[in-house]
Amino acid sequence: MQAIKFKTIVTKTGKLEVPARLVLPQGRVEVIVLNANITNDKNTPKLSRRRKPLSKEPAWGMWADREEMTDSVAYVNSYRRRT
Numbered sequence: 001m002q003a004i005k006f007k008t009i010v011t012k013t014g015k016l017e018v019p020a021r022l023v024l025p026q027g028r029v030e031v032i033v034l035n036a037n038i039t040n041d042k043n044t045p046k047l048s049r050r051r052k053p054l055s056k057e058p059a060w061g062m063w064a065d066r067e068e069m070t071d072s073v074a075y076v077n078s079y080r081r082r083t
Helices: 072-082
Strands: none
Touching: none
């Protein structure tokens, strides 16, 4: 994995500005944001996680009626022994 480091700003609308001269090949990337403005001050706003609750995800409960998985811990332990 190749790393590219640059400094930029986040706009008032929360968008990250990427320099126009930065040209990347097409494909998936991993982005890590280090905010230089965050301190331990009580007045510093916290980062928000605009996520829905896990219980609202489509996969939630998809194994609820599987008889062999009534005890999930026992099932996982059994699976680990087999592999």
